[in-house]
Amino acid sequence: MNLRKSKSIIGWVFILIATIFITLFYFYPMIQAFILSFKSGMGANLQFIGLDNYIRLFNDPVALIAIRNTFIYLIFQVPIMILLAMFFSVLLNNPKLKFKGFFRTAIFLPSVISLVAYSVIFKYLFSTDGLVNQFLLNLSFISEPIEWLMDPFWAKVLIIIAITWRWTGYNMIFYLAGLQNVDNSVYEAAKIDGANPIQQFFYITVPMLKPIILFTGITSTIGTLQLFDEPMNITKGGPGNETLTISQYIYNLSFEYTPDFGYAAAVSFIIVVLTVIFAVIQFRLGGERK
Amino acid sequence: MKKWKILFAAVLLTMVLSACSGGSADGASDDGGDPDAITAWAWDPLFNIAALELAEEQYVQEAGDFQLDIIDNAQKDIVQKLNTGLSSGTMNGMPNIVLIEDYRAQSFLQAYPDAFYDMSEHVNIDDFAEYKKAPTSFDGKQYGIPFDTGVTGLYLRTDYLEEAGYTPEDLTNITWDEYIEIGKDITEKTGKKMISLNPNDPDHLRHMIQTAGTWFTDEDGETVNMAGNEAVGEALRVFKTMLDEDIAHTNSDWSSRIAAFNSGDIVSVATGNWMTPSVKAEESQSGNWTVVPIPRLSVDGAVNASNVGGSSFYVLNIPGKEQAAEFLASTFGSDTALYQDLVTEIGAIGTYLPALEGEAFNQEDEFFAGQNINADFVKWMMEIPNVNYGMHTYASTDILIGELQNYRSGKALEEVLEDAQKQAEAQLN
Amino acid sequence: MNKLKSIFTYGILSIAAIVSLFPFAWMLISMTNKSSDISQGRLLPGSNLLENLRNLFESYNVGSALFNSFFIAIVATVLCLVVSSLAGYGFEIYRSKGKDIVFNILLLSMMIPFAALMVPLFRLFGDVSQVFPAFGIDTLYAVILPYVSTAFFIFFFRQNTKMFTKDLIEAGRIDGLSEIGIFFRIYMPSMKNTFAAAGIISFMNNWNNFLWPLVILQSPDVQTIPLLISNLGSGYSPDFGIIYTAIVIGTIPTALIFFFLQKYFVEGMTGSVKG
Incomplete structure (x- = not known):
């Protein structure tokens, strides 16, 4: 009993530093942002206005478009990316594979690239007379060039392609690290029992990697709900507001337009609420013990 | 695991050491203790930054002891830094002089009225092109000194x-x-x-x-x-x-x-x-x-x-504002020779009316x-x-x-x- | 059958590698070209590399920016690995109801966009400046401090600890190791792969971090590489040759870190303790 108690105290010591830092540098500003969300005004002249910012939010067509767009990205992009990342990590975990280091590095590198270079290159590749269109035209996949940056539908596709390109290798790293903790003997046993690679994947790899799948699922969801870099730098939210995200709208309200930090804070808490909902769903699906 | 401990200790040591040594230097620049070092934010090394350098050169010849630290930041970065700094209420780290695009000027002046220094006594806005007046003034006070035209x-x-x-x-x-x-x-x-x-x-x-x-x-x-x-x-x-x-x-x-x-x-x-x-x-x-x-x-x-684009200089209401205002007034606010050099050396056309003729405006361009x-x-x-x-x-x-x-x-x-x-x-x- | 499988594997991986590397090839090619050739999309190497390098190093303080970026990335990564792994381990191994609640609350901290925290955080560092100017606005520590402990890495370490063989802890206790001793002598060495992954990601995030350094750093001598690159594009007629040269230089360190740390992804299983 005593030992248990002392262990519990040691446990608190382990988490102490981390908790202090997060409280100071995240929760303290977060509480201030929350208070701010009940105020309104330009720049430094703020008045308390109660719930008006939140009411305004539900009548703001641009905010609603941004929320819609963000959901579209979330629904399509997160599953595609996570499956791809898992797929590559399993391929790369094959002990007999040659040039492993090269393939691993190549697939990871997109997440290292500077945002400036990445956005310029994507805009260039996907311009109307760009290489991607030329390639598709030559292969007769399409009969006329796709207006990637000007068409509401294709602009969203472009954003999804861009995020997937950039972040698949990043998520792959977590799986690769996780796969090292899976005992190879399990696979050997499965092979003897006649399980094919697909069965091995679904009956061994996926269950073993569950904690990591949950981790990448939640962090990618958070990343997508806060998506900013790609629409800001590749499409500028356009055409019109068709690729605008919630985070980008927050940025516009704070820095692009006459600053209204109170309203921007209110929009931010929409992201918090949405993220909490999705995280709870994923923890439930992930079968976390109570 | 030894390696980890050593590395960790080394990092901590570097932190403490450089924190101590860096402390004094940072402290001095933070509270603007050095009265002669005026800082300015602008965004194009070939254009408005070059113009500030030119102005500094001429001003030093007249006024002597003066030092201008010009910091290059992208325009959107300046907007973001300024908004974050001014709205937090800490003027810490803010520059003395900042260049702001005319389209954005009113939103800064009205959102942070106390943050900018009233230049009415240092500059006569009627000396500048008419269309520059509305963006650079607010509430009857003149805040900005026009820099370039976006004609x-x-x-x-x-x-x-x-x-x-x-x-x-x-x-x-x-x-x-x-x-x-x-x-x-x-x-x-x-x-x-x-x-x-x-x-x-x-x-x-x-x-x-x-x-x-x-x-x-x-x-x-x-x-x-x-x-x-x-x-x-x-x-x-x-x-x-x-x-x-x-x-x-x-x-x-x-x-x-x-x-x-x-x-x-x-x-x-x-x-x-x-x-x-x-x-x-x-x-x-x-x-x-x-x-x-x-x-x-x-x-x-x-x-x-x-007109499209075009920008003006503003002085922030922090220590050093008098020197900064004085500098801008004697250069962009009144120096006709400077405006000639701006055209011939940088290709920047100002809006200061007394300086819109002369040699610089008589050159044929091949x-x-x-x-x-x-x-x-x-x-x-x-x-x-x-x-x-x-x-x-x-x-x-x-x-x-x-x-x-x-x-x-x-x-x-x-x-x-x-x-x-x-x-x-x-x-x- | 087996041959088919390996053709498939190599085929897929090669396509993925080409798609991933193409923009890098473009970056390297652009580094050797004149600005006007780059903006017109030239795909062949040119002869302007030395000139671009000279222009970049003569007009900008690249050395100091590299030093600052390295300092921030290394200090933040080492501190973050230690603090977050301790916490992730603590939450999972000494699991209790109270700690689970604390953990869930900590997770909340990564659910708000950073843009919303920036102004209050700036004000906080404004206050810090009054008391400890060495950690206040316009110092490298102000960039590092918010990233010493993040919910992301605590979460990551906790999830990986779930896959850690708990028997090893009991073995350690029987050997008479203290609880903290178990963490440093058993957990850390056997989780090399996890630390390597976290190290890569943390280094990369800190190296590429833009928004926070942008607002908190003011003077040129504390400028980081991403800020420098942003400024290069600031003019009305930017020199793309210089920009791409800087981008390549700014990309190399993270790529190297990845290259050196990735070997732990194969060594995990053969690690001394678990084998």
Whole structure:
């Protein structure tokens, strides 16, 4: 009993530093942002206005478009990316594979690239007379060039392609690290029992990697709900507001337009609420013990 | 695991050591203790930063002991740093002098009225071009010292015009509708597009609308004026027509916009005079360019002169403000010789009226086939209609760009403007 | 059958590698070209590399920016690995109801966009400046401090600890190791792969971090590489040759870190303790 108690105290010591830092540098500003969300005004002249910012939010067509767009990205992009990342990590975990280091590095590198270079290159590749269109035209996949940056539908596709390109290798790293903790003997046993690679994947790899799948699922969801870099730098939210995200709208309200930090804070808490909902769903699906 | 501990200890040690040694140096610059070191934020090393350096050089000759630390930041970065710093209430780390684009000036001045230093006693705004007054002053006080003009021109490829049987005179003092008609003909005859447009970039809408002397908001700078605003409607129509009639090449960002004319793919560029260095960057096209007045909207009272961009200097209300104000007043506020050097050495045209003649404005430019472009720009600058850009230029143009998308997919213009008006009123309170 | 499988594997991986590497090839090619050639999309190497390098190093303080970026990335990564792994381990191994609640609350901290925290955080560092100017606005520590402990890495370490063989802890206790001793002598060495992954990601995030350094750093001598690259594009007629040269230089360190740390992804299983 005593030992248990002392262990519990040691446990608190382990988490102490981390908790202090997060409280100071995240929760303290977060509480201030929350208070701010009940105020309104330009720049430094703020008045308390109660719930008006939140009411305004539900009548703001641009905010609603941004929320819609963000959901579209979330629904399509997160599953595609996570499956791809898992797929590559399993391929790369094959002990007999040659040039492993090269393939691993190549697939990871997109997440290292500077945002400036990445956005310029994507805009260039996907311009109307760009290489991607030329390639598709030559292969007769399409009969006329796709207006990637000007068409509401294709602009969203472009954003999804861009995020997937950039972040698949990043998520792959977590799986690769996780796969090292899976005992190879399990696979050997499965092979003897006649399980094919697909069965091995679904009956061994996926269950073993569950904690990591949950981790990448939640962090990618958070990343997508806060998506900013790609629409800001590749499409500028356009055409019109068709690729605008919630985070980008927050940025516009704070820095692009006459600053209204109170309203921007209110929009931010929409992201918090949405993220909490999705995280709870994923923890439930992930079968976390109570 | 030993290695980890050693590494960790080493990192901690470096932190503590450099924190101690760095402390004194940082402390001094933080509270602005050194009265002679004035800091300034600006964004283009070849343009406004070079201008500040030139001004510093001249000022030191007169006033002696003076030091200006100029810090290069991208324009959008300055906006963000300034907003974060000023709204947090800590003036810590803020510069003494900052360059702000005229479109954004009112939103800074009104959002942070105490943060800026009143320059009324240091500068006489009537010495500057009329249209610079509204953006740089607020509540009867003069805050900004104008730096450059954003006077627009229509840059033309004379060789392509000739090929299609036109002369620059045919495109001088015309309306945008005439421009489109001529453009269709030229595009057909030469196979070159007439203009390069970015449907997400509001620059063209802004300078078109200013030719008619109106803006997205009324003269008070706040009342939204889009529904039934003839100039705004006309600008949208012209913009859409250029895209629909296939005379426009489309670009998606700054570099592809520049590439469009550097590569020789387009016939004309309608923009501010600050584009001149980028046009001249492609030396092989020397002698094939000329500049004529910007086309006007087909609206009563519209003129063939407009403005896009342009910026002014502001002094922040922190220690060192007197020196900073004094420096700006004796240089950009009154030094006619400086303005000559700005033109000859940097290619920057100011708006300080007493300095708009002289040698610098009498030089023929080989690149523009001997045209004296500076004198021409000054001439057009005098005709720029006076407009109050107000508080919401960026928010308004974003709304319009959004509505332009609907307009292009078939929504009626009247409805487009009304919806834009509604959206703006909801968003801008 | 097996041959088919390996053709498939190599085929897929090669396509993925080409798609991933193409923009890098473009970056390297652009580094050797003149600005006007780059903006017109030239795909062949040019002869302007030395000139671009000279222009970049002569006009900008690249050395100091590299030093600052390295300092921030290394200090932040080492501190973050230690603090977050301790916490992740603590939450999972000494699991209790109270700690689970604390953990869930900590997770909340990564659910708000950073843009919303920036102004209050700036104000906080403004206050810090009054008391400890060495950790206040315009110092490298102000960039590092918010990233010493993040919910992301605590979460990551906790999830990986779930896959850690708990028997090893009991074995350690029987050997008479203290609880903290078990963490450093058993957990850390056997989780090399996890630390390597976290190290790569943390280094990369801190190296590429833009928004926070942008607002908190003011003077040129504390400038980082991403800020320098942002400034290069600030002018009305930017020199793309210089920009791409800087981008390549700024990309190399993270790529190298990845290259050196990735070997732990194969060594995990053969690690001394678990084998």
